[in-house]
Amino acid sequence: MFNKKSVEDIKVSxxxxxxxxxxxxxxxxxxxxxxxxxxxxxxxxxxxxxxGAKVILCSHLxxxxxxxxxxxxxxxxxxxxxxxxxxxxxxxxxxxxEDAQAKAAALKDGDIMLIExxxxxxxxxxxxxxxxxxxxxxxxxxxxxxxxxAHRAHASTAGVADYLPAVxxxxxxxxxxxxxxxxxxxxxxxxxxxxxxxVSDKIGVINNLLEKVDTIIIxxxxxxxxxxxxxxxxxxxxxxxxxxxxxxxxxxxAEEKGVKFLLPVDSKATTAFSNDTPVIVCDSDSIPDNYMxxxxxxxxxxxxxxxxxxxxxxxxxxxxxVCEFSNYEGGTRAIAEALASSDCTSIIGGGDSAAAVEKLGxxxxxxxxxxxxxxxxxxxxxxxxxxxxxxxxx
Numbered sequence: 113m114f115n116k117k118s119v120e121d122i123k124v125s126x127x128x129x130x131x132x133x134x135x136x137x138x139x140x141x142x143x144x145x146x147x148x149x150x151x152x153x154x155x156x157x158x159x160x161x162x163x164g165a166k167v168i169l170c171s172h173l174x175x176x177x178x179x180x181x182x183x184x185x186x187x188x189x190x191x192x193x194x195x196x197x198x199x200x201x202x203x204x205x206x207x208x209x210e211d212a213q214a215k216a217a218a219l220k221d222g223d224i225m226l227i228e229x230x231x232x233x234x235x236x237x238x239x240x241x242x243x244x245x246x247x248x249x250x251x252x253x254x255x256x257x258x259x260x261x262a263h264r265a266h267a268s269t270a271g272v273a274d275y276l277p278a279v280x281x282x283x284x285x286x287x288x289x290x291x292x293x294x295x296x297x298x299x300x301x302x303x304x305x306x307x308x309x310x311v312s313d314k315i316g317v318i319n320n321l322l323e324k325v326d327t328i329i330i331x332x333x334x335x336x337x338x339x340x341x342x343x344x345x346x347x348x349x350x351x352x353x354x355x356x357x358x359x360x361x362x363x364x365x366a367e368e369k370g371v372k373f374l375l376p377v378d379s380k381a382t383t384a385f386s387n388d389t390p391v392i393v394c395d396s397d398s399i400p401d402n403y404m405x406x407x408x409x410x411x412x413x414x415x416x417x418x419x420x421x422x423x424x425x426x427x428x429x430x431x432x433x434v435c436e437f438s439n440y441e442g443g444t445r446a447i448a449e450a451l452a453s454s455d456c457t458s459i460i461g462g463g464d465s466a467a468a469v470e471k472l473g474x475x476x477x478x479x480x481x482x483x484x485x486x487x488x489x490x491x492x493x494x495x496x497x498x499x500x501x502x503x504x505x506x
Contacts, residue, residue, distance in 0.1 A: 116279070116500065116504065117280070117505065117506050118279055118280050118281070119156060119159055119255055120159075121279060121506065122277060122279055124165040125163055125164035125165065125221065126164055126166075126221055127252045128165075128166045128219065128252050128253070129160055129166065129167055129168065129252070129253045129255055130170060130247065130248065130250055130251035130272065131157065131160065131168065131169050131255045131257055131281065132171065132257065132258045132261075132268050132272075132499075133150075133153040133156075133169055133171045134149050134152075134171060134258035134259065134260035134484070135149060135169075135172075135186060135189045136149065136172055136174065137150060137173070137189065143188070144188050144192050146470075147192055149260070150189060150193060150196065151196065152283050153169075153257055153281075153283060154196060155281075155282040155283070156257045156281030156282045156283060157169065157193075157224060159282070161197075161223075161224055164222055165222070165253075166216075166220065166222075167219075167225070168216050168219070168226075169201075169225065169227070170230050171186060171229070171230065171268075172229055172230050172231040172261070172268075173229050174231075176229060178231065178232070178233060178234025178235075178236070178237070179234070180232045181232070184232075185229065186203060186229050189226065190202070190226045193224075199224070201225065202215055202225045203226045204226070206232075207228050207229070207230055207233055207247070208227075208233075208243070208246040208250070213250065216250045227250070230247070235267060236267045237264075237266050238267075239265050239266050239267050239270060241271065243267045244267040244272050244274065245274075245275050247267060247271075248272040248274075248275035248276050251276060252277075253279070254273055254278040254279075255278075255279055255280065255281050256269060256273075256280055256281065256499050256503060257280065257283045258284075259283055259284050259287045259288075259482070259483050259484045259487055259488075259499075260483050260484035260485075260487055261487070261499060262284065262484065262497040262498070262500050263484070263486050263487040263490045263495075263499070264498065264499065269498065269502075270502045273502035278502055278503045279503055280500070280503050283483065284500065287482055287487075287488070287491075288500065290459060290479070291459060291461075291480075291482070291491055291492070294425050294427060295324055295492070298325075298424070298425040298457075299425050299456075300326055300425070301326040301327060301422060301423045301425075302324065302325045302326050302327075302426075302427075303326065303328075303420060303426045304426075304427045304428075304429075305328075305416070305420070305428040305429070305430075305447060306321075306329070306330055306331070306428075306429055307330075307331040307334070307428075307430030307432050307444075307464075307465065308333070308429070308430030308431070308464070309333040309334060310333070310337075311338070313334075313489075314489075315362075316493035317429070317489060318362050319365075320492065320493050320494040321427075322362070322369055322371055323369070325371060325427075326371065326372065327374065327419055328366060328371060328373050328374065329419060329420075330373070330376070331408050331412075331416070331430070331432035331443055331444075331447075332430050332433065333405070334352075334430075335376050335396065335405070336349035336351050336396075337351050337359050338359045338363065339396050340356060341357070342359075342363065343397075344397035344398070345399060345401075346396075346399050347400055347402065347404055348401075348403065348404045349379075349405040350404070374415065374416065374419065376396045376405075376409065376412035376443075377395065377415065378393055378394065378395055378396055378409030379395075379396045379399060379405035379412070380392070380405070380406060380407040380408070380433065381403040382406060383402055383403055385404065385434075387438060391439050393409045394409075396408075396409070396412070406433055406437065406440040407433025407439075407440035407442055407443045407444075409443075410442075413432075413442060414446075416446065416447060417446050418450075420447060420450040420454060420456070421453070424456050424457065425457045425459075426451060426454070426457070426458045426459065428447065428451070428458070428461065429461035429463065429485075429492065430463070431464050431465050431468050432444045432447060435464075435471075441472070444468045444472070445472055448468070448469050448472050449474065451477070451478060452477035456479075457479045458478045458479045459478075459479060459480045460480070461485065461489060463486075463489075464485070487499075
């Protein structure tokens with residue numbers, strides 16, 4: 113149950129409102145190659161502006177390592193915001209310095225400004241109280257709408273809430289509601305698809321989901337750790353040797369809970385981590401000695417697609433293979449196609465699987481694509497996110 117106050121639960125008219133957005137967008141020089149994160153922030157920004165708030169936006173961009181670096185300036189974001197909102201959005205040349213303070217003080221009701229990259233200060237990632245207090249002093253209310261960084265306890269995502277009334281924006285509200293509803297009261301069958309390289313990255317998620325789902329589908333390189341644990345021959349496929357016992361215990365737990373635990377029956381394999389070496393299809397239990405599995409095979413893709421087609425709720429985090437190589441994107445494509453043609457509630461937990469679905473052209477057929485890979489993973493693991501825990505309860 114999401115019981116945090118939102119922008120609609122407080123009076124914002126005439127108030128200076130500091131809004132933490134996630135404007136960590138991909139750039140080619142000064143050109144934003146995908147403005148999705150800026151677009152996702154617009155409902156909250158428009159609501160505040162149209163209700164007479166004086167809006168001060170802040171975000172990080174990239175990893176400037178705590179010092180001013182023009183390469184990571186938010187100027188391209190200010191330009192894109194101006195274009196999307198149809199009005200000039202001024203950007204301060206600093207974060208908590210004279211320019212930010214002067215521009216914030218000069219705001220009129222409905223005005224919107226942006227301060228510079230909060231990570232230009234090393235105190236941001238350290239959640240330094242003095243820096244958080246200085247940031248908070250620009251405003252009278254704090255709104256967190258940066259789901260992509262809600263799992264980080266930084267000054268602008270959590271620290272400022274110690275000094276201001278703190279509520280969430282529409283994006284965080286949407287993310288938590290959709291994923292929360294799926295975890296707490298899913299329509300069944302409920303299927304979780306987990307891919308990616310390492311079991312160790314997904315232990316907590318698998319453990320938490322085993323309490324909630326009907327079927328878990330495993331793809332990506334982490335499948336080979338499970339296969340080896342169960343006595344399979346995996347050639348030179350990626351494997352976490354120190355996680356074999358753990359992998360077995362997760363399979364056993366699934367059995368005890370009556371959860372179907374699907375591992376790929378076959379794989380596409382080759383002799384090097386490359387798109388240019390010859391591909392073979394073989395059983396995932398008997399990959400030749402000098403071969404590595406880089407994608408699920410056609411039989412696995414069909415089995416997984418059928419499980420998805422029968423589902424009413426699907427959560428997906430992590431690709432099925434090395435989908436940046438065209439020879440090994442087939443498994444991920446099959447899952448994306450099955451989801452796109454299904455009438456289930458489909459949720460993709462950000463990161464690589466979200467990028468893959470965008471690239472393959474199925475994004476508009478998915479119920480919800482999360483804006484935060486790391487944050488959605490921790491949410492699916494059942495962990496408390498600092499950027500949400502710090503907000504005021506209703």
